[in-house]
Amino acid sequence: MKALTRPPTSLWVDAWRRLLKNKAAILGLGIIVLVFMVAIFADDSVVAVLAGREPQPLLAPMHFAKQSLENNNAVPSWLTHVFPTLKPVGTEGGYAKINDTYLLGADYNGRDLLSRIIYGTRVSLAVAIVGPLVSLVVGVSVGIAAGYAGGRTDNLIMRFVDIMYGFPDLLFIILLMALFRSTTGAAEAGTLRAVLTGIDNAMGGMFFIFVGIGVTAWMSMSRLTRGQILSLKQKEFIEAARAVGAKDGRIIWRHILPNILGPIVVAQTLNIPQYISTEAFLSFIGLGVQRPTPSWGSMIADGASAIRTYPNQAIFPALALAAIMFAFNFLGDGLRDALDPRLKGTD
Amino acid sequence: MSSRKVVVALLVLLVVIIAVAAWFFLIRGVGAPTVVKIGKIDPANLPAKETLSSALFGAGDIPTLDPSLAEDTTSIQMGLELFVGLTRLNEETAQVEPGMATEWKVSDDGLVYTFTLRQGIPWVHYDREAGEVVVVKDEQGNPRYVTAHDFVYGVKRTLDPKTGSNYAYVNWIIKNAQAVNGGSELGDQDPLYGKVDEIGVRALDDYTIEYTLTQPASFFPGIASMWINWAQPKWLIEEKGDKWIEPENIQSYGPYVLGDWTHDVSATLVANPFWPGIDSVPKPSIKYIHFTMLDESPSFANYEAGLADVAGVPLTELDRVKADPVLSKELSINPEFCTYYYGFNVTKPPFDDVNVRKAFSWAVNRKAIVENVTKGGQEPARWFSRPGLTAAPDPAKGDDFGPPAEGDPVKAKEFLAASKYGGADKLPEITLMVNQVEGHVKIAEAIQQMWQETLGVKVNLVTQEWKVYLDTLDSDPPQVWRLGWCYDYADADNFARGVFRSDSGNNHTRWKNEKFDQLVDQAAVETDLQKRHDLYVQAEKILVEEDAAIIPIYWYTRVQVTKPYVTRTYGLGGHEAYEKWKINK
Numbered sequence A: 001m002k003a004l005t006r007p008p009t010s011l012w013v014d015a016w017r018r019l020l021k022n023k024a025a026i027l028g029l030g031i032i033v034l035v036f037m038v039a040i041f042a043d044d045s046v047v048a049v050l051a052g053r054e055p056q057p058l059l060a061p062m063h064f065a066k067q068s069l070e071n072n073n074a075v076p077s078w079l080t081h082v083f084p085t086l087k088p089v090g091t092e093g094g095y096a097k098i099n100d101t102y103l104l105g106a107d108y109n110g111r112d113l114l115s116r117i118i119y120g121t122r123v124s125l126a127v128a129i130v131g132p133l134v135s136l137v138v139g140v141s142v143g144i145a146a147g148y149a150g151g152r153t154d155n156l157i158m159r160f161v162d163i164m165y166g167f168p169d170l171l172f173i174i175l176l177m178a179l180f181r182s183t184t185g186a187a188e189a190g191t192l193r194a195v196l197t198g199i200d201n202a203m204g205g206m207f208f209i210f211v212g213i214g215v216t217a218w219m220s221m222s223r224l225t226r227g228q229i230l231s232l233k234q235k236e237f238i239e240a241a242r243a244v245g246a247k248d249g250r251i252i253w254r255h256i257l258p259n260i261l262g263p264i265v266v267a268q269t270l271n272i273p274q275y276i277s278t279e280a281f282l283s284f285i286g287l288g289v290q291r292p293t294p295s296w297g298s299m300i301a302d303g304a305s306a307i308r309t310y311p312n313q314a315i316f317p318a319l320a321l322a323a324i325m326f327a328f329n330f331l332g333d334g335l336r337d338a339l340d341p342r343l344k345g346t347d
Numbered sequence B: 001m002s003s004r005k006v007v008v009a010l011l012v013l014l015v016v017i018i019a020v021a022a023w024f025f026l027i028r029g030v031g032a033p034t035v036v037k038i039g040k041i042d043p044a045n046l047p048a049k050e051t052l053s054s055a056l057f058g059a060g061d062i063p064t065l066d067p068s069l070a071e072d073t074t075s076i077q078m079g080l081e082l083f084v085g086l087t088r089l090n091e092e093t094a095q096v097e098p099g100m101a102t103e104w105k106v107s108d109d110g111l112v113y114t115f116t117l118r119q120g121i122p123w124v125h126y127d128r129e130a131g132e133v134v135v136v137k138d139e140q141g142n143p144r145y146v147t148a149h150d151f152v153y154g155v156k157r158t159l160d161p162k163t164g165s166n167y168a169y170v171n172w173i174i175k176n177a178q179a180v181n182g183g184s185e186l187g188d189q190d191p192l193y194g195k196v197d198e199i200g201v202r203a204l205d206d207y208t209i210e211y212t213l214t215q216p217a218s219f220f221p222g223i224a225s226m227w228i229n230w231a232q233p234k235w236l237i238e239e240k241g242d243k244w245i246e247p248e249n250i251q252s253y254g255p256y257v258l259g260d261w262t263h264d265v266s267a268t269l270v271a272n273p274f275w276p277g278i279d280s281v282p283k284p285s286i287k288y289i290h291f292t293m294l295d296e297s298p299s300f301a302n303y304e305a306g307l308a309d310v311a312g313v314p315l316t317e318l319d320r321v322k323a324d325p326v327l328s329k330e331l332s333i334n335p336e337f338c339t340y341y342y343g344f345n346v347t348k349p350p351f352d353d354v355n356v357r358k359a360f361s362w363a364v365n366r367k368a369i370v371e372n373v374t375k376g377g378q379e380p381a382r383w384f385s386r387p388g389l390t391a392a393p394d395p396a397k398g399d400d401f402g403p404p405a406e407g408d409p410v411k412a413k414e415f416l417a418a419s420k421y422g423g424a425d426k427l428p429e430i431t432l433m434v435n436q437v438e439g440h441v442k443i444a445e446a447i448q449q450m451w452q453e454t455l456g457v458k459v460n461l462v463t464q465e466w467k468v469y470l471d472t473l474d475s476d477p478p479q480v481w482r483l484g485w486c487y488d489y490a491d492a493d494n495f496a497r498g499v500f501r502s503d504s505g506n507n508h509t510r511w512k513n514e515k516f517d518q519l520v521d522q523a524a525v526e527t528d529l530q531k532r533h534d535l536y537v538q539a540e541k542i543l544v545e546e547d548a549a550i551i552p553i554y555w556y557t558r559v560q561v562t563k564p565y566v567t568r569t570y571g572l573g574g575h576e577a578y579e580k581w582k583i584n585k
Helices: A011-021 A023-039 A045-051 A077-082 A112-148 A151-168 A171-180 A190-203 A207-233 A236-243 A246-282 A296-305 A312-339 B001-026 B073-082 B148-159 B168-173 B175-183 B234-245 B295-302 B315-323 B352-361 B364-375 B410-419 B440-457 B468-477 B492-500 B514-526 B528-546
Strands: B035-037 B051-055 B088-091 B096-100 B100-104 B110-117 B123-129 B131-136 B202-203 B208-210 B255-262 B266-271 B288-290 B310-312 B333-343 B430-435 B459-464 B480-486 B551-564
Touching: A011 A023, A011 A312, A011 B255, A112 A151, A112 A207, A112 A246, A112 A296, A112 A312, A151 B035, A151 B440, A171 A190, A171 A207, A171 A246, A190 A207, A207 A246, A236 B430, A246 A312, A296 A312, B051 B295, B073 B255, B073 B266, B088 B202, B096 B100, B123 B202, B148 B168, B148 B175, B148 B202, B148 B208, B148 B234, B168 B175, B202 B352, B255 B514, B295 B310, B295 B440, B315 B440, B352 B410, B352 B440, B352 B551, B364 B410, B364 B440, B410 B440, B430 B440, B430 B468, B440 B459, B440 B480, B459 B468, B468 B480, B492 B528, B514 B528, B528 B551
Parallel strands: B051 B288, B051 B310, B430 B459, B430 B480
Antiparallel strands: B035 B131, B088 B096, B100 B110, B110 B208, B123 B131, B202 B208, B255 B266, B266 B288, B310 B551, B333 B480, B333 B551
């Protein structure tokens, strides 16, 4: 007898199947996995940290800070065919020094662009992980607290979120940076400022980016969570759970969370490009990671000033940034379609 | 009507005419016209054939037009077109030439300088509403001419502690000036504090000024050319306060007048029809000078698009400009009397140890920086006073000391090993701070990596915006910081004593060395050139070698592009003499 129905599957298996059919999303996922691999294996720090030695470049041809000043702005020969304005030395009006050891060229201090782009993935991906993590932990717990408790508590918490929403995010982050960075020289040992800037220095300047993104990213997540909970709270299966004597914690953990996870994951995936671009923007205006740690934003800023002379210095980091932004956007779109087919095609 | 009546009528008429004429000539003083119509200025739409558009200013507003408060090249550039000092430094030779003073005498003991002033140069103002350059009148309606009193007022205002001039210390060489300015050991408790009338400068008559100095100083005529000693309009400053420099108020007397100043965007100068033209400051040939306030890269883009006639060249574009068949002909690279250096805060560990300072200085490969990073024909600097200044040490004259141009990694490591820290891993965290400018950051990154590779020291690089940065240097200098110093008067005294004497307002190292102070003081009063040179060599050796309070990096050049239809001169000190330029469009 032919089965009329396929075996029952869970929501996640269904979603995964739908996702696999979405070519753009799979491409995005592929790029993201690839970039993660590149970031992890840029150098052998995984092994080196265990062995207690300085990491050596692995995927990257050389270390990001390795400079050879005499090779400043060197260009590989293939690039001169792509950019006709990049005329090699020796031709009429030619100025570009040809050196094929640098696959994408070298920057103004003779540092390999490809290596810097590869190491730069670490900054972008760190932001892509920490941003959602903070906003999940803080945003979802605040949202659950407000939505589940309801009444006065809900009102209080959400008004606080409203006030926080009033802050212009970027301005807030810039102020935070300016406050701590501009006073680095004056930080007295033992003060909170000295401790924070110490942490920041140890993280190559990423700490304040994390703080800035964390402080501003959780608000929309808490609103989303609260809305979802308000609508779920009244559903029959929650009533049923309550009727058989389930405690609040169990109801939230076992019944509510699994049901709101879909929209949360989608929202987070779609937010990641925003975190990445925030970091790139901050680095672009000089408030991001500290030099010489490469970030795509600061590489684009450096390259932009040379764009008419050495276009490769701005274009390659910009391409890398564009690729990962697209990848996260495609994946986010695909996830939304997969997790909630009714929303397909909507925004 | 009889003929007699006609005669009487004519006589009466004649008397009336004479009276009116006399009233005009004697009371109104209209010997010469006092108003010249220029027409209204639209800064965005100036006549191209009569306008020079200069993109040599950076981004950000002109800090000030007040001669007492100016301390940066942009403000001083504007000032040099609006005012003329008693003397004027030739922009190409840095030699002292007569300015508003036709001649000066010095007493036998070298302490008293008497300047004789040019007559008949009026204070003028550009009236934007009417589009006219107007001669300023006093209460009686007579034209105001620049007099010795205006110069004396300028000196006293600069030294008045209430004015808050950062450059006043240069004038401490004038009798009582240091005490009046609050620079004596007693500070504001000094009985002379704030008593500007006690300063050793006075007007003997309307056109003679006498300065009394505390010590002989052969370079004083150079100091007399400086903005802090220009004539200032007392009546205007007392009426308008710090708004006197705004375009609707300002009065000046130099080759140009201020036509327009759109803050943060542009400034326009108009040739002053009342400037008679003198040998050192001729009557301007170009009618309008238009300054834009843009960063280096957009400025250069404007130049390439034909929107600017002269511009600086950003580091990143230099390779292309040098190779381009057209731009390479428009490129000029000229020496500039400035020194680029890193200073240590010698009170902050680890730089309280001279061996650490030496290690950091010897680890820097200056030659690689000028050849591969700055690329503008700069010379690696081994000491602070730029060669070419009077009495300054000069490699061309065989002076050979200081950290080697190529650095010395072996010695650098030895110095670090000899320090009380013994090695890189025991050093505390180190911060290098520079102001946020593309070029400075690139150099800093290169040096950061040199320290990393040679000494194995990780240094944090922090940038700050120029104004904030200057505040930081004044209040609490970081461990290592960057500055440049350009000449105010072309003498080694302006570098060695002017910046690193222990009481100088420009010494941010907190480094003090009595022997150095003695040497530069002695060199200041010494008159024999060779002896002065030898004294500066000794002093510089202490500064960059024995105590290594700074890391000299390079001696500047000025890298510019100028359109071929502009005939120009090339300034040595960070500013240009636009009144000598011509356009042949």
